[in-house]
Each structure stands twice: as structure tokens, then as C-alpha cells.
Amino acid sequence: MESIMNRCAALKLAQRCKMGDLAAMEALAEYHLELCGPETQALLTAYEVQPSEENRWILHHHLSEHREGRLPAEAHMMWLLRAARFGSRSAMERIGELPYFTDYGAQEHTNFYQAFPWELPIRSLLGRWGRNLERMAWGEELRDIGFPDLPAAKPGGGFSITFWPSPGVYHISWLADYIPRDESGFGEEDEYAFLWLDEFLCPMAARRPEDMPAELNRLDQVREAYWRDPARRAGEQRYCRRLRISKELPWGRNWEEAAPLLGVDSSRT
DSSP states (O other), rough: OOOOOOOHHHHHHHHHHHTTBBHHHHHHHHHHHSSHHHHHHHHHHHHSSOHHHHHHHHHHHHHHOOOEEEEEEEHHHHHHHHHTTTTTTHHHHHHHTSOEEESSSSSEEEHHHHHHHHSSOHHHHOOOOSSSSSOOSOTTTHHHOOOSSSOOOTTTOEEEEEEETTEEEEEEEEEEEEEOOOTTSOOEEEEEEEEOTTTTOOOOOSSSSHHEEEEEEEHHHHHHHTTHHHHHHHHHHHHHOOOTOOSSOOOSSSSSHHHHHHHHHGOOO
């Protein structure tokens, strides 16, 4: 899959996503859907239109058998879920139509789009916290699907990504250097680098926990300035949910069920 770093229109969408633009997240989901092969597109669309168990199984089997073309499908799922996670009514209604089930005996409900992807760290990217780091086999893929500020990974390298719900930031780490053993057999060492990002995957200058509140406020002010444009306010595309406010899933079977989780009065929308 060609990286969005090489496509001006997609890169602009990715930059808008950093500002919490819900329409851009949905557009990036559709962009990746168009990158899928014709059969994959048809099966994804068929499942969303009629999310039956049969269509889910056919889609699951197809994506399992065609691993080389699975990444854009997973990116489509992830961006659609992120749009819902940040408060897109249309994305929540679209996701809310998909069947839910209990994930591996856990006391939470999930759907196929949340559970299927193997290459993307879906849980972390949706603002979910786990005890284990979520690692990608190929770190470049995160840049390819819409997070252009991440550092370029070395060939064969990958990122470990973890979401910290308080204060709501991502921790990214990767192997930066390797020092082999000396002639005596001593000195072997892995050197890791790390980066903190806010909930919209914007790099943070803060390196210490005590510096994060001020840095998060600074990034909030950048977004506030972005949304002061009257045209953007009129479009009602801005996020209405913050990952660092709640760990609850915001999407439900329909808008009326999802709205209370977002703190939104559904009767006024």
C-alpha cells in the first residue's frame, strides 16, 4: 500500500485529523476503503450494509486469506472507529449497526471491526489501555495509514504503543540502536527511543509526567485556534469527546444509546 506521505490529499486529511476533525477521520476511512481491492471493498461494504453472521464470516475468511492486502481494510476499520470514538454521529450510527459480542470472556462488548485487525494496534489507537504493549511488526505502517508525525522505523523494526488513560496520552517506543558484544563477549545492549503523543497523535515536547498538563494545554490551544474559523464551526465537524475524560466506549446500537456516553443531548442534535 502506498504511504499517504506520498499523496497530498490524504496527507492533508491526516493533518486535519490531528485537529480533531471528525469529517476528515471519516474521509480517511473512505480513502483506505478505496485502496482495497475490488473484492475486499465489496465484502466490507456488504458487511456494513447487512452485518449478518454469514457476511462477517465471509469477510473474516477473505481477510485472513489475503494478508498482503489487509492493511487498507484495517486502516478503514480503525479510522471509522476513531471517528466514532471522538463523537461522529454518522460513524457511531454506522458502527452501531454492527453485531456486538463479548470479547474473549471480558466484561465488555466489541464488534468485528474492533476485534479483527492483526497488524494495527487497534485497542491502543482507540484509546484503550492494556497491561501489555501493543506492537506492530512494521512501524512504517502507522505512518502509511495516517500518523505522519511518527518517526520512520528502521527496516524490520516496529513501535510499541500504549495508551495511558490518565492524562490521556500515547507512549511510543522503538529500538533506536543496537550495540553488539565486544571481543570478550560483553557489552551487548539495545538502545530504545521514545516519544509521547497526545490523544490526536500530535507529538508532545514534554518528556516528564509533571510537564504534560502544560503541554496538553498548549496543544489544546492550537486546536482551539484552528476551530475558531467560522467555516469550521458551521460545519459541526469538531470532536465532542476527549479520550482523556473517559474510558467508556462512546458508540452503541444507535445514536440515542451512544449520545449519553458522549454527554450529548440527543434531542437537540
